[in-house]
Amino acid sequence: MDTTTSFPKDKIKILLLENIHSAAIKQFNDQGFQVESISSSLPEEKIIEKIKDVHVLGLRSKTKVTEKILDAANRLLAIGCFCIGTDQVDLHAAEKRGIPVFNSPFCNSRSVAELIIAEIIILSRKLGDRSKEMHEKKWRKESKACHEIRGKSLGIIGYGHIGSQLSVLAEAMGMSVSYYDIARRLPLGNSKMCPDLKSLLESNNFITLHVPDTELTRGMIGEEEINTMKKGTYLLNASRGKVVQIPHLAAALRSGHLAGCAVDVYPSEPEANCDDWETELQGCPNTILTPHIGGSTEEAQEAIGLEVSDLIISFINSGASAGSVNFPEVTMPYSPSTHRILNIHNNKPGVLRDINNILSEFNVSGQVLSTRKQIGYIIADVDSKASKEIKKKISDLPNSIRTRILY
Ligand SMILES: NC(=O)C1=CN([C@@H]2O[C@H](COP(=O)(O)OP(=O)(O)OC[C@H]3O[C@@H](n4cnc5c(N)ncnc54)[C@H](O)[C@@H]3O)[C@@H](O)[C@H]2O)C=CC1
Ligand SMILES: O=C(O)C(=O)COP(=O)(O)O
Secondary structure, eight states, X not given: OOOOXXXXXXXXXXXXXXXXXXXXXXXXXXXXXXXXXXXXXOOXXXXXXXXXXXXXXXXXXXXXXXXXXXXXXXXXXXXXXXXXXXXXXOHHHHHHTTOOEEOOSSTTHHHHHHHHHHHHXXXXXXXXXXXXXXXXXXXXXXXXXXXXXXXXXXXXXXXXXXXXXXXXXXXXXXXEEEEEOSSOOOOOTTOEEXXXXXXXXXXXXXXXXXXXXXXXXXXXXXXXXXXXXXXXXXXXEOSOGGGBOHHHHHHHHHHTSEEEEEEOOOSSOOSSOOSOOOOTTTTOTTEEEOSSOTTOSHHHHHHHHHHHHHHHHHHHHXXXXXTBSSSOOOOOOOOTTXXXXXXXXXXXXXXXXXXXXXXXXXXXXXXXXXXOXXXXXXXXXXXXXXXXXXXXXXXXXXXXXXXXXXX
16 A cells, blocks of 8 residues: 555665665665664663654664663654564564564575584584684694494574574475474474473484574573583574573583584674674684674575565554554555545454444444554544544544554
């Protein structure tokens, strides 16, 4: 739907952080929106300075969107996470303020799965260490403790979009796969579900993490879990940095209990590229360290840019909130020759009665409502001659958070 918003499109400001793909910038520009794109993340105080007149904030995994930022964001209509994870945004605080958060739940999952396959082979053949030696002019040809991955076992913690794709790829390489997940997930191929984390930890050559950052997963791999793994196990983490307790991982690599690891994510990551970043894992044997590049491929970034910008444009132009992770999901076909009222309100008893009391005085061509714990969201297509009056009456209701009108 290509409507005019009551607010001129060329006054809609989009702030994109963290080098979001040019495909998204083009889509926003094509709509006539003003776009500012910055290649790094920004600290809280800088975002607070900039956010006052911003209508859409786009970011990736680094930018923390706190309640303090949202308090300063008087005009913010939507937030786009141009990635899978949404743990960097205070979703609850955004919901309370009627701000939907959109993400791209699938587009970089293949890129992560392929990276893990590459790393399993690199670890198994100790390629990181061999390459480093060659750059230091040292020729060290040897086969000791180097193995094919065919016939080895892979344990996947978190069998969602990434974990399950990885499972298929790993089986195609001749690995046997088992997984552990808190939700009951359908085993793909010949993979097997483990009844608990302990049985997965003690029975695999390679263990890889693909869980979100939650209260349950933070710190889930610590000293006890590492000691449960067999001597010589390899650990891979491309999920979130706080899932693995780094000091215990470093100790297990240095003692030789673990045969190697590949780490893409860290408890604390820099806002921008830099030359002085430190982790205890530097210098550990057979340790691949990458700067959170699991989803960083041209294919994934372009697809994410298109998907998330589409969702945001659709929300601005038609009010459709499908694909939001913290907001009632509402879409409604557009009724021609009407004006569209969009109202976000506190989800309190009596609100719908009050809105319908107002609407009942007028000609309404379509109406749809959905609620979540804290808020409700209603779209109504109304008589174009009465739309301004209806908007005023609805936005004056005590529980209204935000009311927009689309022509
Ligand atoms: N390194 C990178 O660049 C990237 C990292 N990620 C990270 O990977 C995570 C996983 O991504 P997807 O597979 O797309 O997510 P998903 O939501 O499809 O799958 C996550 C799975 O983990 C399971 N899970 C949640 N808590 C668990 C627990 N305590 N124990 C066991 N299983 C648990 C869920 O039930 C679900 O099946 C994302 O949340 C994100 O943090 C995602 C993309 C790129
Ligand atoms: O998609 C995710 O959750 C990721 O971790 C990828 O993050 P990025 O877009 O590379 O900052």
